[in-house]
Amino acid sequence: MSRTMAITDTDLDYLESLHGKLAGAFASIDGEGGRDGIPIVATGVGRALHVLVRATAARSVVEVGTAIGYSALWMATALPADGRIDTIDPDTARTDRARRFWDEAGVGTKIVVHSGKALDVLPALAGPYDFAFIDALKQEYEGYLAHTVRLLRPGGAVAVDNLLWGGRASGARVDDRVPDTQAIRSFNAKFVSHPQLDATILSVGDGLGLGVKRS
Numbered sequence: 001m002s003r004t005m006a007i008t009d010t011d012l013d014y015l016e017s018l019h020g021k022l023a024g025a026f027a028s029i030d031g032e033g034g035r036d037g038i039p040i041v042a043t044g045v046g047r048a049l050h051v052l053v054r055a056t057a058a059r060s061v062v063e064v065g066t067a068i069g070y071s072a073l074w075m076a077t078a079l080p081a082d083g084r085i086d087t088i089d090p091d092t093a094r095t096d097r098a099r100r101f102w103d104e105a106g107v108g109t110k111i112v113v114h115s116g117k118a119l120d121v122l123p124a125l126a127g128p129y130d131f132a133f134i135d136a137l138k139q140e141y142e143g144y145l146a147h148t149v150r151l152l153r154p155g156g157a158v159a160v161d162n163l164l165w166g167g168r169a170s171g172a173r174v175d176d177r178v179p180d181t182q183a184i185r186s187f188n189a190k191f192v193s194h195p196q197l198d199a200t201i202l203s204v205g206d207g208l209g210l211g212v213k214r215s
Contacts, residue, residue: 069098
């Protein structure tokens, strides 16, 4: 089996240093997320989402899990002027904060928040979408994926965060969140063998799943 070299924190710091310090709304969200213990994507995942949205020439995105808007900001800044993100989250206190950041960055008009539980909202969306991002309740990942695959156009892509689950999925870390870990392991096995996707999991951030819907 082919293996790559082990990536160290020094390697990751070097890669991040190439981009320079975060500024504006990006820096504000990153700082507040860390300060307030709000789960947001790693900056490396945010950069990957930005590039993926550009690479797929996406104009329409559906996101499961808004939090305070970090991942949506990375994707929205990659969209064309007429692009749109439908993002779903039941926590209105957090999404209200997200709107302020998006407006600060000049992308607020591209993002529509659907306040509610994703498994209630997703069935009501029509699509088709060019890109989807999943980062919410781990035990509901399989349900989110079923809906997003339906909503994606053929050739559309889906990204999923936290598939290494902080080392718990592989057993590298003591499993202190058993139900979530079991859900992630089940999801990972089904994701990479999904009959409607060409999919893999990349060692980016906390494990980033990436799949493309087959024609």
